Amino acid sequence: MATANKNLSEYNKADLIDATELKIGLVVSEWNDKVTNGLFQGAYDVLIDCGAKPENIVRWNVPGSFELIFGSKKMHQLEEFDAVIAIGCVIQGETKHFDFVCEGVTQGIKDLNLIYDVPTIFCVLTDNNEQQSIDRSGGIHGNKGTEAAVAALKMIALNK
Numbered sequence: 001m002a003t004a005n006k007n008l009s010e011y012n013k014a015d016l017i018d019a020t021e022l023k024i025g026l027v028v029s030e031w032n033d034k035v036t037n038g039l040f041q042g043a044y045d046v047l048i049d050c051g052a053k054p055e056n057i058v059r060w061n062v063p064g065s066f067e068l069i070f071g072s073k074k075m076h077q078l079e080e081f082d083a084v085i086a087i088g089c090v091i092q093g094e095t096k097h098f099d100f101v102c103e104g105v106t107q108g109i110k111d112l113n114l115i116y117d118v119p120t121i122f123c124v125l126t127d128n129n130e131q132q133s134i135d136r137s138g139g140i141h142g143n144k145g146t147e148a149a150v151a152a153l154k155m156i157a158l159n160k
């Protein structure tokens, strides 16, 4: 099922755990920050809706999606978080750099999930154009940040 057939913002709060006592880290890329800020807001709103305290939602910014790997690793090393959400937006340009950034951040975040016993959630848009990113960060297809926070809460429940 493609995103076009599924609204990313749909979730059932009854399916999610109480977030009152949770601490969530969000590492946010500054590239395409209009989009990444929208993704962050979508994730933040779910966590608050599920009872998280604002002071327990910690945001770190990094220059680009490739730096999400190192930023997420440093968060994990604090051993304070129940989950880390890596937020980025990679948009195809003129060169093959898109392919390498997307593959690198995908593999890097996969590796973090193997190394650490706290989930790292992959909230990275890998789009052909800016409109696709807008559509998936609070636009017609919903918000992938919402989906990421839901995934984080579900994985925390599984990890208890």
Ligand SMILES: Nc1c(NC[C@H](O)[C@H](O)[C@H](O)CO)[nH]c(=O)[nH]c1=O
Residues within 6 Å of the ligand: 029, 031, 032, 063, 064, 065, 066, 067, 088, 089, 090, 091, 092, 093, 101
């Ligand atoms: N083109 C995009 C980038 N490129 C920058 C890299 O992520 C990285 O910061 C740089 O190579 C230095 O290590 N990053 C994005 O997040 N989105 C893009 O569209």
Ligand SMILES: CC(=O)[C@@H](O)COP(=O)(O)O
Residues within 6 Å of the ligand: 090, 091, 092, 093, 094, 095, 096, 097, 098, 099, 101
């Ligand atoms: C994903 C990127 O790094 C890319 O947007 C950079 O653009 P370009 O390939 O035109 O250098």
